[in-house]
Amino acid sequence: MNIECTRYRVKQGKTEKVNEWLAFLNEHIEDVLVTLEGEKMYIETIFREVLNGEEYLYWYAVQGTGGIDVDDSEHWIDIKHIEYWDECIDETFKPVNLQTEVVMIPEKVRASMK
Helix, strand or coil, X not given: CEEEEEEEXXXXXXXXXXXXXXXXXXXXXXXXXXXXXXXXXXXXXXXXXXXXXXXXXXXEEEXXXXXXCHHHCCCHHHHHHHHHHHHHXXXXXXXXXXXXXXXXXXXXXXXXXC
């Protein structure tokens, strides 16, 4: 199982596009959830922050092994998601992976995540 929280910087001037992107994901959540199954993504959450005038998105994920990569998906929702990603995420900023210190998942829940 892979558990991570990663910070990505949003490109300058893309706040409105990020608003659109996150609204798109929320509006199509049923399709989003379908794609998570193939990725063996048990939990995926996006957080947003403005820090020192810079906008960031954080991805928190709990994922099993052996799932397909979102970049390899042919599902329309993933294709649109990657389009937003390419337009909004600043690839010149090295993503920051926060250090996992404690994982609190009850065993009965963890057992179902295989």
